[in-house]
Amino acid sequence: xxxxxxxxxxxxxxxxxxxxxxxxxxxxxxxxxxxxxxxxAMDAAKLDLYDQMLHENDQDLYQWVTGQVAAPSSYEAxxxxxxxxxxxx
Numbered sequence: 001x002x003x004x005x006x007x008x009x010x011x012x013x014x015x016x017x018x019x020x021x022x023x024x025x026x027x028x029x030x031x032x033x034x035x036x037x038x039x040x041a042m043d044a045a046k047l048d049l050y051d052q053m054l055h056e057n058d059q060d061l062y063q064w065v066t067g068q069v070a071a072p073s074s075y076e077a078x079x080x081x082x083x084x085x086x087x088x089x
Contacts (some may be wrong), residue, residue, distance in 0.1 A: 012039050015051060035086045039079055043082040049078055 006014070016039060019031035031054075042050065051076055052062070064071035064079045071079040 011051075012049065013041055015047065015054065019056045025066075027058045027061055030082060030086060031061075037085060038081070046078075049075070053078060058071045063067065 016032075016035045019035035019039075020028055022028045022031060039047070043056070056075075060069070061079075063069040064075065065083045067083070070076075
């Protein structure tokens with residue numbers, strides 16, 4: 001294993017922490033719930049996409065999740081899943 005290789009369980013923990021500690025409280029709540037419900041079952045490609053999405057600005061993410069602004073096509077399905085996490089509870 002090289003230094004740049006991240007163990008799967010470490011990756012899940014890192015993504016969970018990044019989901020919990022956002023810039024705005026609303027995104028903390030939304031992304032923490034989504035991460036708790038979905039991260040363990042995600043394959044590597046979906047984890048890559050989620051990781052990439054976490055680099056986006058919170059204000060943009062919030063507008064995408066709430067439907068105020070259309071999400072970029074690369075994130076559409078993932079944003080829809082995040083939005084539905086709280087709608088089904």
